[in-house]
Amino acid sequence: MLAPDDAMEMNATGKDVFAARKPVKRYRHPFVMALTVAICAIVLLPVATLAIIALSGTGEDWPHLARNVLPGATLTTLYLLAMVSVGTATIGVATAWLVVGYDFPLRPFFSWALVLPLAVPPYLAAYAFGEFFLFSGPVQSALRALFGFASPQQYWFPEIRSTGGAAFVLTCVLYPYVYLTSRVVFLMQGRNIADVARTLGARPAKVFFRVLLPVARPAIGAGVALVLMETINDIGASEFLGVRTLTTAVFTTWINRSSLEGAAQLALVMLVLVLLLLAAEQFARRRQRFHNVRATQLKARPPRVRLSVPGQIVALVAVTLPVLFGFGVPLLVFGQYASRRLDYLLNADLAEAFVNSIFTASAAALLTVTLALLLINAVRLSRSRLTGGLVRIGSVGYALPGTIMGLGLLFALARLDNTVDHFARETFGVSTGLLLTGSAAAVILACTIRFLALAEGAVRSGMEKLPPHLDEAARSLGKTPARSAALVLLPLLQPAILTALVLVFVDTVKELSATILLRPFGFNTLATLVYENASRAVVEDGAVAALLIIVTATVPVILLSRALARDRAASM
Template identity: 45%
Template sequence: MYFVKPKRHSFKNRPWLVASAAIAGFVASPVVVLAFLAARGSDGLWTHLAANVLPVALHDTLILLLGVGVLVSIIGTCTAWLVTTCEFPGRRVLSWALLLPLSVPTYIIAYAYLDILHPIGPVQTALRTALGIDSPRDFRLPDVRSMAGCILLLGFVLYPYVYLTTRAMFQTQAAGLIEAARVLGTRKAALFFRVGLPLAHPAIAVGVSLALMEALNDIGASEFLGVRTLSVSIYTTWVTRSDLPGAAQIALVMLLVVVLLVLAERWARRHRRYAASTKRSHPLKRVPLRGGAAAGAFVVCIVPILVGFVAPAAYLVVESVKRVRFSGVSPAIVQEVVNTVTVSLAATVAVIALGLVVAYAARLGRGEFLSTASVRLASLGYAIPGTVLAIGILPLITGVDAIIDDVFQTFLDVPSRLWILGSGTGLVIAYTARFLAISVGGIEAGFTRVPASLDDASRTLGKSAGSTLSRVHLPLIRPAVAAAALLVFVDIMKELPVTLLLRPLNFETLATHLYGEAARGTYEEAAIAALMIVAAGIIPVAILGRADRNT
């Protein structure tokens, strides 16, 4: 008797796979457009950029990435090791408080410290008072507007990426080996350098790559601190010089840097594979610290929190209170909150809806090339810096805008206008391409907790894929969808490069308002907007901290 192996997936599932592929094509299309746009530049433009723009921009970008990479590696790895393997006063609070700098966007920490460390700011004024010096000319700290200042500030706000991945490694795969090394009498220092650090290399590589992606995407902090990175060069070439082909050519170079970062992360994790035991791992037993060792561990963990979160947050609170007492809350801030929430909500709905399609198509098409490739391409946007994505997506939006405008003028005699770009819909489209990866990843994680037997049972009962999704999966993955939506909403609120480049005229969000005030040097005017952004960013960090309480 012969048995025919049933096909894994029904032909009825094909619409989901095709829709997923179309969404992936939408996310990848800005890269293709970017290449065509760069090719439109004159031959002499490449020569000019290579001689006058790229050397400085590449030099500053690479130095910044190198410095930030080293700093986040040291801070993230050391703090993760201490809170995972040692017991000391305050460890439990510090283990989640070390995540707080994630709530502070890079441009806000630069904005805050430019005022805090200003020659007539609170820090230098207090130091001169303590030293009995009257004039700022007689005593000044090194200017924070420098490459060193930019590296320090970005490092202290981006280290949690390394901290999160490395701590997870120490708590899981490394736990048994660390315990075995202790039994064999390995000393504390050797335990870290000979056991913990080599095991953490893959986690460190992942965390550093994420931190460097954020540093590469930054516009505000680098520009405020006088560092001419590729992102800043793209923005000034496009906005200040009105040279879109030139900006596209710089963006291609920046995209190459992104590819090199991804390849470097993969190379750093080569030959690093660890087999996890099928038995449930026991928690790592922490070594109690006493006296100076405990104090030293506490200081090492508290300093990044103070620099990366407490100082800028306290400054924003103080300045916001001063501003409210002096002139109340500006009506412009209220409108900016409405603008920010409106576009963030609209984009979040779009991101979650499309992410659900891609993730569900991947579940239906397990093992198929089309579904796997769609997930990869749909996640591409998060790796593309905002400035690069904005340049690539602009011609697509303006092209559709022109078609819509022609139709409206021809058949409805409506005055010409930018229907997509001018209404803020272009922002929503760009946000969707940029943050779709968060939605896909979060929803996919939710689907992994749903047994495949439920799909089989639903199919046996004659239910379609769509009916199975709405009646079986959605109720079960609702927490994962909600968590993904929250992360997407907060990330969109904080996004600066895409908003700066694609916002409609006279359309301000909290992020662009802060950028404009800081660029003009009127820091006190933007404190309320910055505080609102930080407050929103604390929400996902609090959720991570709550999940960490049992460690």
């Protein structure tokens, strides 16, 4: 019998050693396919409801929207997407390779600290940066004191309330998506690729750009795709900074013009845009699949280069600035506000909102990652275009603004509850009432639909680094597909699974728009408590809850980063 390592070797021609033997039986898995279809149907439920709402309108608002709203909002959205994608990709990939590939002071600390901006919601970051860069804020005040300026006419300072300012804010808090997916891939690459390139005389910079960067391209694409969808969905930061994107146009059409049908029509335009982005990401990643040769090398730690003193200074600056802007500035601003109302920490409403946030985020994270694993495993088992297309459909929930998606789900659940209640009355003479509408289960379901793409992208980036026939090798030794997945794939996917769990947990803690519509009466999360306090102009009370959101989201981020850290020194 072959040893497990030998079973996963490739011969010199690049073919499997199993090629000359009896091929492994391909399983059709009708149950897995049915489960995949069911998951996609649940994800499409609010989208279908939204389409029905859009088609039910008379269309009288569409000429105005097409002439005055859609062109400008679309161009602004595309401009914002371009800037944020370039910024997050540059920061995320560069910082990931610095902490994985090089040794410099405080490297272990920054390996997890670089994820901290993920705990800051974009709408809170926009408010913090607005206060920080105001004329009366610390930055401009220090600038005037340093150079003796007396008025803003005497100097130029970039305007934070602009499209460029919104791109800066979003980049500061969204780059960890790219950092996490890139870092996982760099950690999983092992020693061989970099070592072989260096033995051939390649310098570290050439190894990165010519070897490691192409290998990490699928994961980078997955991270950037998540950033783009998060940017499209943002409404709080864009609205506060005065940037009219498609999402803000949807919201203002619904609220200001009282046109739900027009808002739904604009949301469908956004859906088309996101589907095009997803298709472009898949097209860019075609045939870009790289795998380690031996399973024993999947957990090998990449070597790190000891930097010179100037290089260490540059590296420290490069990893400090993203943490400082993405996490330090919001923490400073909200910390100052919260310090004036420390007594609010003992408020019963705050404690209840905290418990509700932890419960909904934990449940949504577990459910979402479980469904993502099922979808990814379905693709791996069936290897059909149909299954791959169904999994892509599972990403559309992330394309819709939370308000519109929550509204579509609210109508769908209300119709379902009414149908069940009518059936129970006619058949059994009892009323079931509202089973899902206005319940915590509805909030969890909404977050699962919204963030399924988030979990699927993180798990897929890890799955694509595994040898394609790894589970087939296990099944050739008599293991069932389920057992081979549990014993072989899941342990190797642990970094990617942890990443997915934390991403969904953190985003659920920060989620606001869908929760406001779907929550039960009297059910508050930290995000809705911030919203209620802000609507009553109680800024300091809202700051305490906002700071608690950041702290709550920071804890799992730190735990994830420490779990993924590979700090043991490795020689060249």
